[in-house]
Every structure is written in C-alpha cells, then in structure tokens.
Amino acid sequence: MDKRPKIAAITTIYHKYAHTQHIVDRFLEGYGWNSRHHYPPMDLVSLYVEQVKENDISKDRLERFPTMKGYPTIAEALTLGGEELAVDGVLLIGEHGEYPSNDKGQRLYPRYEHYMEMVKVFENSGRSVPVFLDKHLSWNWDWAKEMYDISQSMGFAFMAGSSLPVTWRTPSIDMPLGTSVSEGLCVGYGGVDSYDFHALETLQCMVERREDGESGVKWLQAYRGDSFWNAHHEKLWSRDLFESALSRSHTLTPSRHGFNNPFPTLDEMKEIVKDPIAYQYEHKDGLKSTMILMNGLVQDFNFAGYIGPNQDILSTQMYLPMPPARTTLANFFSPLVNNIEKMFLTGKATYPVERTLLTTGLVAAGVDSLSDDEAKIDTPHLNISYQATEESTFWRT
C-alpha cells in the first residue's frame, strides 16, 4: 500500500478502561513496542460511538486528534459522509456500554447489528476491507456463523477475539506446533458470558497447535457449585494439570492468615471459591479440554496441558497487566493492536478467525448448559476445523 491506510472505528462507548479506549487510543496516541513509542502507520479517520454518557472521552479524543471525525451513523463513518466505502480497515468494538441482558445472562452487545450495517456499506460499494471485531463474534451462535460466512463469501480479512492469546506469557512459551495433546485446561476468573470467553481463547490458542490442527468440538458440559466439586473429586479433569495451572498464577488468594503464598488445600479452596464453574468439552479428535473459572482464588489466566508421547505437562500464564490495581495501562491491548495493524497493512489476518468462531460457539454452549441444569450439549454445529499459524503470534519481543 503506497499511502497510509484510513481506519474507521465503530464502537459502543468510549470511556476510561472501555475496550474502545484501550484499542482506539493506541491508534491515536501510539504505544510502547519493540523499544520505541510506536505510532501505527495508518490514520484513524472516523469514529462512531453509539452511547455517549457522562464518562465519555470521545469528545476529548476528537478535539485532540482533528484528523479523526465523529459520525452519527455507522454508514457515514465508513463512507466518511460520502456515498461509498472510503476507509481501508474497520474496527468493531462492541464491548461495554449499557445494553440489556437476556434470561440466560448474556449481555446483548450489538456486534452483529454493527457488523451487518458495515456489510451493507461493503455491498453497496462493491468493495470490502479488513475487519477486526473485538471479543466474541456475537452472543448468538447463528448470528456469529452468519458473520463468519459473510466474511468468507465477500472475501475480506477478518480477525476477532481476546487479548489473552497474544499477551505476554510467563514463561514465554508456545505449544510446539504439531505435538500431540491429550488434555488441556485453563484456570481463570470472571463471569459467565464475559471472562469465560477469555479463558476459552487462552485454552484454544494453545491446543489448536496440536497434531493435525483443530478438528472442532463434539459436546460441552458445564459444572457449577457442588457439581463442580464433585467433578473435581471424580477427576473429570486432571488434578495435576489443575495444580500446574494454579502454580503459574501470580495471584493465588492466601488461604491462611499470615501466609502470603501458600497452596490451598481442597477444603480451603471450597471456602474461598463460592461459585466455581467449568466448561468441559471434547474435540472431534478426542482431545478433552476444560475451562475453569475460580473466582476468589485467582485473578489471572493459566494454561496447562499434557503433551507429547510422555504426557509431559506444558503450562504457562497468559499475563494481563490489569489496571487499576496492578498497572495504569492495559498493555495486553498492545499486541492485539499490533496484530490488527499487520492485518490492515497486509490484508491478511495474522491468526485464524475460526478460533474465535469456535470459542464464540463454546461460550454459547456453556451458557446453554448452565441454563439447562448443566446438561451435556451436543455441538454438531461446532464442526470447525482449522490450522494454527506456524509462527507464534503472542507478545515476545
């Protein structure tokens, strides 16, 4: 591309610590990268913000960065007020803001609606450009699949997902490409239809690198509260992997007064974690994966898996420098923005959106299982196979 790409940002809300702020600010203000304060070689020229509340900072950003203009509709943001698509890349950030929830507890962020308005402009213009969509594609599986299918049929580069797959790791390791994996597990924290997605992406970005690649998922079952502890007791997931994941945490809640970092006993864990949640699922090739949310016990995301012929344990933490308690900057957005930049410059996604299509379906299936008395949910629709990229895409430089 011989000129600087023009980028549009379509967002729900722009306030301190909203995903819009983390992502769009990095395009405007630059960010620390490879020993420099790096400015993306592209211009964020248009901004659509659906909700402007008292905590809004989009006005400040529009004033300080006059090359970026605010538009009242998505179509205008994409056409820059003209007739046709006039940008070279689109950021869709439908996270945060006041939106209703459904009876399953899913927040109805308008990612699908924003996406479809964008697609209308693409269609009317006879042209499409690369798109990044923050977090999972939609709360609704059918919509997510439709979004994916449209990207395929129109042929534009499409990336989505969480920062977890691309942030720092301690240790800084990846799943060796093509190794056999017999079980994978992630211990994280947070709520249903929110951080469960991050934990699923943490797990998926590792196991997708296994022998023969990702094959899709056959079924999922959720466990919560007492049934979680029963499943743990019955070793439905490996205790050793669970312990290994916890041993990667930097935030284990001390289980004993006066000690700063003891390893909790099972009884102590039950005292600390009032509402444990697991989604366990089987991939088509037989791999068993388990996503665990241990609210109260940890505040980080930790992966462990059995790999290779000797069933060695590979484990790491996907580290989130999370403000405001530990940092001031949510710098896990820096590698995410860097990957997005690469897509905007090359027209190619740096990792497959099929990962996020799958994790979107896993979140929906997890929510369904939880709202259906933890029933085992068959997932023939998650027949999603793909190959991971050979090169690692997490932050390590």
Place this chain on the structure above:
Amino acid sequence: MKRIAVITTIYRYLSHAQHFADRFLVGYPKEGKWHRPDMKVVSLYVDQKPEGEQSEDRAREFGFTVYPTIAEALRYGGDQIAVDAVLSIGEHGDYPNNELSQVLYPRYEFFKECVKVFEDDGRAVPIFNDKHLSYNFEKAKEMVDDGHRLGFGVLSGSSLPVTWRLPDVDIPYDHELEGAVMVGVGGSDPMDYHALEAMQCMVERRKGGETGVAAVQLIDGDEVWKAGEDGRWSLELLEAALSRSDTPCGLTDEDGRTQNLIGTGELYKLVDNPAAYFIEYNDGFKATLLMLNGAVRDYCFAAKLKNEPIPVSTQFFLTPTPNVTYSACLIAKIEELYETGVAPYPAERTLLVSGTLESCLKSRHQGHVRLETPHLNVQYRAPEESQHARR
C-alpha cells in the same frame, strides 16, 4: 535432607523473612509445579520480636526451635555446627539510619557471627544473604572474602535479576555494549539498590566481563534532564526502557491513555525530583540509573548493543502483592546454592552493587560530586547461562 538455620531481623507478615523462610516451610511455585524443597528449617534466630511477629507460631507449627543467639541457632542446641545452610535475612525491623540515609541493618554482624561458628567448629556451610551484603563496602568485601577464605558458597542480592522479564530477554553473552539506562522508582536506599542490581545483572554480561567501577556520580533535579540533553545519558535508551512500562502516571491515571512520555514532555512535568546515578566502569563502559518517581511505577531497562540498531529492553516484572512470586524465583536460586554448595551467580555482583550504591550516596552527600572509586575494582564473570525465570 538439608537442615537450614534462619537468621533474621524480624519475622512478620510480608517481611522478607516471612516471604523467604515460609517458602521453605510451605513450598512455592516453580516451573509449573508446587515445589516443596527437600530441606528443613530446624532453627531460627530473630533479632526483634515486636507484637504480632510470627516466629514462635511458625516454630510451633513447623517443629523448629527459636534460639536466643545466632551461634545457638547454628549449633541447633548442641556444641557443634549442626545445620547445612544459613538463610540470613537482614531486612525490615527497626534499625537506625546513617547520614547517607542508609538503614543500618546488621547483615555484616549476622554474617560474622556465622563465620565465627564456622571457624570455631571447623565446618562452613553456604549462606544466602538477602539484598546487599552491607551498607558499607569494606564490610561487604570482608563477607565475600570470608566465603572464599573458608570455602563456603555465598549468594546475595535482590529478586529483580532472577524474576520474570517482559519480554524474556537477556544481554547476549560477551557482546559489546555501547550504553545502558535503567529506570527505577521508590526510596533511597532501598529501591535504588534493587534497580542498580537489576542493571548490573544485565551489563555484567558485556564483552570481557565485569571489570569494576572506576567512578560514580549522583545528580538530581533539573540537572538530570540537562545531562540527557547533553548526551550524558541516552534519550533513545530512556524511550526504550519506558516503552516497557505498564505504569505511566499522570494522564494515563486520568483517562487510561497511552503516552509518549518523552515526546509530549509529560515526563518532565511528572517527575518532581529525578535522580541520575552515573556509573563509569573500569573498561570505559558507562551506565545510568534514572530514579523517576512520579512518572512510572515499575523497573525497566534498555541497552544499546554494538551493531544492533534496536536497543534491547525489558521490564523486570515485580509480580503482585501479596504472592510476590518474584521472591519464589530467588528461592529457587537459594535452593540451588544449598544443594550444590556453589552460588549460581557470583556474590561479587552484589559486592560491586553494594559498594556502588554506597559511593553514589556519598556523592549525593558531598554535593553531587563525581567520586573516583578505586576500591570498587571488583572483577568477575557472570555465568553464560541466563539466570532469570524463564521456565
């Protein structure tokens, strides 16, 4: 099973003694496992016992004995040394300061009492000494010399050299360095000590190995910025170090934005009283520690490698309180010392940093003058294998 004597100033929640000794009692995270050392704390000496301290509780629960003297702790109640290793934690507790604002922790005194037992009983065991060896270089040197003279392993220093790095990088071994800048925060001394040792664990890997420090100077205030403009320290390396920070203050605190702290000039508004510690080495290499309270809250480093256009930079990752798992990284090194009898990296690093800090503080005390430091002629080679957490 190795038997350990713990010698400490104070044992209370979140003191270094509690962080360190507890990990030998309840285990710690190591390479993706909860590791329980095959070692036993058998005796404890604690210098100060204010209300709420934990030494007796720990002794009761874990079956060791608190002794009234260091010699008795090492002899474990008998008349001969009866332990295989010493964990000496002279940090925290109520001790006076000197005119250089150094806290006069009795690390040297603790160490010399151990050495006396070693000499009297005819057997010496490895000692880990937490943080700098002593506030005073002569004392610190005597400690390291005792180790060589009696043939026991001495490991010392901060957790920063061994904690996780973001990114996981090290200085390529024996590579020529053209400059280094370390950014630190916190009070002086203790936190400038941590920052200096973090810087030293990187620059000691340079071509030819460590040659010792020829001169130091500590300046503060606007002179620091002027020295940067004059090229006495590298703005490029400061930008590289700051590019690794997760904690810029000011406008980032206000609305979360990323900041080019140098480019926008915010840096100069945020830091009330910057300080620069200039270190000139015997081989001509120069490195600078910038203490930038108010600008950031983490510890970041950058160095220029000869023939490499992009500086090497990283953050020394101080993991969150209360777990402070960075201290677990150091415990793994202490365990290695106790198992093998050999320090995984030389105490000369800590000796040099102890003396460098003392001379920097003297420079400040004497009106920020440049001080030649022929006594800091401490030469050593770092191990080629990286020692920080990366597995």
